[in-house]
Amino acid sequence: MSNDTTTRTKSAGVAPEKSDRTFWGWLSVWTPYTALMKLVTTSPRRQFVILAAFPILWVLTQHLGPMLQMLRVSLIDAYPVAPGVEQHFTLDNYARFFGERIFWQPFFRTLIFAGTLTFCTLILTFPVAYFLARHVSRKNQLLMLLLLLIPFWVGEIVRTYAIMILLGNTGAVNLVLKWFGLIDRPIPFMYTSFSMGIGIVYLTALYMLLPLYSALEKLPKSYGEAAADLGAGAWTRFRRVTLPLTLEGISSGCTLVFLISTGFYATPVLLGGPSTTVFSETIAGFFHVAGDEWPTGAAFATIMFVTAMLLTGVFQKLMYALRKGDTK
Amino acid sequence: MTRGNRILLSCIYWAFVLYVFVPLMLMILMGFKDSKFIGFPIKSWTLDWYLGVFADAEVVSTLTYSVVIAVLSTLISVVVGTWIAVLLEGRKFLGRAAIFGLTILPALVPGIISAIAFRIYARLLGIEPGMGAIIWAHAVHNVPFVALVVMARLSTLPKSQIEAARDLGADPIIAFLRITFPYLIPAILGASIFCLLLSFDDFVRSFFLGGYEPTLPVLIFAKLRSGMSPEINAIATVALVLTAAIGIWAERFTRRTNKDTNP
Structure with a gap:
């Protein structure tokens, strides 16, 4: 050989x-x-x-x-500029955002939604990452991680559609519930914030799992053992050793998932309903019609981008301070 | 105590695997339903939907269109991303941090914002919505991923090899072509596959920059808006099988080349 x-x-x-x-x-x-x-x-x-x-x-x-x-x-009043017309600097496009409820409500809904879903994704994937990094042999780790990566290569639209089939009125979940006699008529999961949440977590889970996994994998097992020798219980070990040393992974995973989930467009359109309009749908609305609404759409997109960047920036600073504070 | 923990954690892992796989399995299964209506239970089965996909000229041309876009945009991303990586890795200069920040910017901008920023900019550049615009947007969006992967690989290249080549009289270009580039090939191939998949799966940029001809995700989206049918399941399954197969192949390939080069 x-x-x-x-x-x-x-x-x-x-x-x-x-x-x-x-x-x-x-x-x-x-x-x-x-x-x-x-x-x-x-x-x-x-x-x-x-x-x-x-x-x-x-x-x-x-x-x-x-x-x-x-x-x-x-920042201009009309785009594209008609020939012979002068364009003017204006802040009206930004003022429109604060003026009408149908504009700022989806904006805050999106932020709350993305924040909540980021937290849910963290809670959901942390035990999975922990299991893979701590309880599985090196050789199997790669295989079991690969198993989770396969669906991740499938596109956004296809996976969203798969969720529609799962949660529809004649979908798999309702069928199973009916079989067990738990319900008489189907539960309308679809077109609610529930179906949208399930769909978005389904799409973003891997972006949380991978940073968490690599943070946990780097953590030497001996640290936990040392803490145990010093008399720390399971919960204390987790809270005082594992959690502080994986804050970096948590912070990058949360940042990624938050940014990605604020930017979804097709998933909320397909899985959400009229009561769950998110800001990306509002922004897109200005681009379906002819160009004259573009400045407003651009202003709204700028508001969202700046807010998302500020929030994740502050979040990362906080996590950094927490990390430094713990090692001191 | 730890044993109980372990069993609990492994249950969570397998439950997660189910959560990730079951919806896709159900979608594939539904493509075999012998009825126009989506929904369980499936009483009779047929292969017609799947056979119909390949007979449908629209689907076949859309598939080709998506593949061509993916290949061309990947070529651009790979050249530009590698060039940026070679500039940034292991070099100190004024503004390096700023260039690095700008390099990864397209990967951080949320999808919808990136799509409409590209849409506005395409108009400034005079690119009409359509194939060229989609290729351009996908190429720009994918550059950060290539740059990051190639930079990671480049940081493990022993400097002595380049120095030896230079001492033996190779000029910078020949040293790059004969030492650096061959060393980067696994990373470049891995990044290419990733870009191909990103482009093929992308919806939001293709949707806002596309002309009348849809890419595959845009076609599925348009059909979904007019109602669910097993036909869509069959089309989606074709997309799924294609991407998953390329992904698995790439994973095996990169792992094998990594083993070969750093044993």
């Missing part, structure tokens, strides 16, 4: 050597190439500029650009 691999690597090593005399050797003496290299490598400074120019240009124009243009559109 080992003999076989050595001969394989040897024979694999021969091929590039041969091509050395052909392609690479030829390239390194090819005049246009050497001229180019001379130009590029004259100074480390120029070399760096050539390497850095494109990435910096890309992140500024493609990553930051869309956000800045959204901010700009949110």
Whole structure:
């Protein structure tokens, strides 16, 4: 077996050597190439500029650009600008948000919803991550994690549809409840905040599980044993050792899940009802119609983005302070 | 005490596995129902819905459209993401932190906001809604994932190898092509598969930047809005099998190459 691999690597090593005399050797003496290299490598400074120019240009124009243009559109009175008409700076688009209940209510509903669901996801996945990291042998860990990853590769729409089939009036849950004689007529799970919550947790659980798992996996088992030797009970061990040392994983998992769940559009449309309108539906509404409502939509999206970033920023700062406070 | 804990925890794990798998299983099963109406119990079975998917020209062309978008956007993301990673990893310069922050920005923006920001920006750039716009949006959105994966791999490359190559007379480009790039291949392939899946599964960007031709998730969404039917189950199952198969293959592949390169 080992003999076989050595001969394989040897024979694999021969091929590039041969091509050395052909392609690479030829390239390194090819005049246009050497001229180019001379130009590029004259100074480390120029070399760096050539390497850095494109990435910096890309992140500024493609990553930051869309956000800045959204901010700009949110501050003008009409977009796209009609020819011959001057555009004016205005804050009216932001004022509209506070003026009408149908605008700010979905906004606060979204924040409360996303916060609650993040917490539920944490409670749901923590024992799973804990089990995988502490009670399963190394070899099985990967397999059992892989098992959970498979559904994660399936898209948002397909998984949302699967939840619709599970919870519908003629869905699997109602069928099982009827079999056991617990209900006479189906419970209307669908188009409520319940079905929406189940759907969103279903979509985001893995984003919580993975950071938790990697935090728990890094935690040496001996810490818990040491605490036990010093007389700490199971609950104390969890509260004083495991929890403080996994705060980093908890904080990144919660941040991810919160940001993702505020941004869902199709899932609330398909699983929610009129009483569960979330802010992404409100924002999208301004983009279905012709362009004249875009500034308002852009303003609302900016409000949501800034709020989400501020909340997660404050949350991360808090978790950081908690972590530092505990190690002191 | 610990034994009881362990059993309880393993029950929670398997319950979680059920929660994750059962809805998808039910969806696949419902595609075999011999009726136009979705719902349990299933009394008679048929293969017609599944066979119908491949006979449906609209579904087949949508599937091709989605795959082409996924492949092209992945190519762009991989080139740009790798380039950014090579710039950022192991180099100190003024503004590095800012560039890194901007690099991961598209991955942090919530879905709907990212979609409409792209929609507004596409108009500024003069890109019409349609295939080009979707490819562009997917490419930008996926760059952070490539950059992060490639940076992680790059940080484990022994510096001495590059130095040896340079000492032997290789210029920076040849050193990159012959030492760095081959070392990065597993990470680049892993990131590509991830981008392919992200693009193929993406709904919100495809929905807001698409023209008249839908991608597969957009088609399923449109059909769902006009009512559930086993036909949709069959289409969704095709998407599911495709993505899960690619995912499992990629997982095995990356694990094998990781074993080969760092035993």
